[in-house]
Amino acid sequence: MRLLLVEDTVRLGELLSEGLARDGFVVDWRQDIEGAAEAVASATYDLILLDLGLPDGDGLDWVRTLRRATDLTPILVLTARGGLDDRVTGLDAGADDYLVKPFEASELSARCRAILRRPGQRMTPVLHVGALAFNVASRQAAHGDLPIELSRREGDLLETLMRRAGSVVTRGSLEESLYAFNEPVTPNAVEVAVSRLRRKLDDAGCTGMLHTVRGLGYLMRDAVA
Amino acid sequence: MRLLLVEDTVRLGELLSEGLARDGFVVDWRQDIEGAAEAVASATYDLILLDLGLPDGDGLDWVRTLRRATDLTPILVLTARGGLDDRVTGLDAGADDYLVKPFEASELSARCRAILRRPGQRMTPVLHVGALAFNVASRQAAHGDLPIELSRREGDLLETLMRRAGSVVTRGSLEESLYAFNEPVTPNAVEVAVSRLRRKLDDAGCTGMLHTVRGLGYLMRDAVA
DNA sequence: CCCCAGCCGTCAGGTCGCCGTCAGCTTCGG
DNA sequence: CCGAAGCTGACGGCGACCTGACGGCTGGGG
Numbered sequence: 001m002r003l004l005l006v007e008d009t010v011r012l013g014e015l016l017s018e019g020l021a022r023d024g025f026v027v028d029w030r031q032d033i034e035g036a037a038e039a040v041a042s043a044t045y046d047l048i049l050l051d052l053g054l055p056d057g058d059g060l061d062w063v064r065t066l067r068r069a070t071d072l073t074p075i076l077v078l079t080a081r082g083g084l085d086d087r088v089t090g091l092d093a094g095a096d097d098y099l100v101k102p103f104e105a106s107e108l109s110a111r112c113r114a115i116l117r118r119p120g121q122r123m124t125p126v127l128h129v130g131a132l133a134f135n136v137a138s139r140q141a142a143h144g145d146l147p148i149e150l151s152r153r154e155g156d157l158l159e160t161l162m163r164r165a166g167s168v169v170t171r172g173s174l175e176e177s178l179y180a181f182n183e184p185v186t187p188n189a190v191e192v193a194v195s196r197l198r199r200k201l202d203d204a205g206c207t208g209m210l211h212t213v214r215g216l217g218y219l220m221r222d223a224v225a
Numbered sequence: 226m227r228l229l230l231v232e233d234t235v236r237l238g239e240l241l242s243e244g245l246a247r248d249g250f251v252v253d254w255r256q257d258i259e260g261a262a263e264a265v266a267s268a269t270y271d272l273i274l275l276d277l278g279l280p281d282g283d284g285l286d287w288v289r290t291l292r293r294a295t296d297l298t299p300i301l302v303l304t305a306r307g308g309l310d311d312r313v314t315g316l317d318a319g320a321d322d323y324l325v326k327p328f329e330a331s332e333l334s335a336r337c338r339a340i341l342r343r344p345g346q347r348m349t350p351v352l353h354v355g356a357l358a359f360n361v362a363s364r365q366a367a368h369g370d371l372p373i374e375l376s377r378r379e380g381d382l383l384e385t386l387m388r389r390a391g392s393v394v395t396r397g398s399l400e401e402s403l404y405a406f407n408e409p410v411t412p413n414a415v416e417v418a419v420s421r422l423r424r425k426l427d428d429a430g431c432t433g434m435l436h437t438v439r440g441l442g443y444l445m446r447d448a449v450a
Numbered sequence: 451c452c453c454c455a456g457c458c459g460t461c462a463g464g465t466c467g468c469c470g471t472c473a474g475c476t477t478c479g480g
Numbered sequence: 481c482c483g484a485a486g487c488t489g490a491c492g493g494c495g496a497c498c499t500g501a502c503g504g505c506t507g508g509g510g
Contacts, residue, residue: 168362171248172249181332191499214467215249411471413472417488421488
């Protein structure tokens with residue numbers, strides 16, 4: 001789960017980035033609308049956290065721009081203004097939810113999870129591919145009744161692959177969803193992660209579900225002949 | 226997906242070419258506007274990556290020229306100048322997006338993917354010819370329900386043939402869409418690729434769809450008696 | 451604070467599939 | 481029946497991918 005945090009206060013930005021990262025999110029942090037627009041153009045986010053009152057423009061205008069461009073990424077607005085009017089304006093502009101400052105980092109994480117879990121959103125609590133299941137909230141995988149212990153990366157990887165089960169996920173695309181821009185990483189990192197995940201799946205009896213598509217990427221699908 | 230990279234710095238050009246190639250793009254790299262214009266005249270690109278500040282002219286002028294000639298290939302401008310004015314000028318000239326240096330190769334790839342995925346979809350997700358289908362995104366082919374495993378080249382080849390199904394595609398034209406200029410290749414390479422593709426299609430039951438037109442090229446069409 | 455354990459990114463060496471080349475064969479037109 | 485065009489089996493180099501080993505880092509005890 002990759003988030004874009006747009007917040008101009010350095011102190012707060014750092015704090016929130018850390019808190020969210022600690023809760024397992026991959027976070028890109030930008031400090032103005034220009035930077036945010038750039039980030040959105042370069043990567044796909046599962047959620048955008050947007051502070052209003054940015055130095056280079058009105059955040060809500062940006063929301064409208066995004067929506068006009070048919071970008072449906074959920075947006076959570078963070079603001080000090082808590083009045084009902086502001087709230088309505090925000091939701092009208094196309095935001096999905098509001099969180100009024102001040103709040104705890106942990107509260108923010110919880111709210112993020114809630115939005116991502118929302119009905120109609122992309123997050124089903126439990127993903128299934130054949131006999132393989134992955135509980136997104138608890139980060140637990142299982143093959144039938146047999147639980148599979150996964151590390152954080154392995155879980156993230158499995159999640160993205162399962163979400164796009166049946167189609168090829170490019171290495172670049174995986175890299176994008178596993179790492180923020182400020183985490184430089186060799187291309188090999190993804191291979192290694194896949195290798196380790198594959199081993200655990202195999203050990204659990206899920207053989208032949210995670211395919212390599214040479215020159216393109218990886219493909220998750222139910223083991224069919 | 227074939228890209229034209231226009232960048233005069235040798236070091237950077239090499240780096241980006243490699244990075245993009247690694248992410249599955251076919252890349253032609255030119256170092257000046259003259260070379261770029263030449264390339265555009267002789268091949269069709271899915272995206273142009275244009276550095277400004279080239280030795281033989283202003284890149285933005287070239288963009289305007291292209292647009293005036295109704296060439297709508299998406300253009301991503303790479304530049305060190307990040308000011309808002311420059312940005313506006315670039316977009317006004319007809320560029321589709323801006324990426325400010327310095328950036329990572331992986332970031333560039335991501336941006337390319339984002340642009341290519343943009344609405345306006347120049348690309349039908351699934352091509353059909355008779356019972357034969359090819360999913361351009363997942364690079365998977367199928368005859369009815371039976372999936373057909375294709376290598377990268379085979380997929381590229383099938384894609385071009387299916388896109389022009391019903392008309393003869395010359396060997397030269399195939400060569401152009403499969404290979405970048407800097408990949409020297411004997412004419413026989415295409416024949417071999419066709420041969421291998423034909424075998425896989427035959428094995429999957431798609432007999433007699435891929436015809437040879439002696440002296441001209443190849444023709445893909447539904448098998449009719 | 452130190453130590454230990456697990457995670458994970460890096461590296462290097464090995465394996466293997468892809469595909470371009472070649473050469474010999476087949477097909478086709480005249 | 482000849483020559484040119486096209487086909488295809490064999491081969492080999494290259495590079496993508498895999499994986500075991502290593503070590504920096506982090507988080508949790510004690």
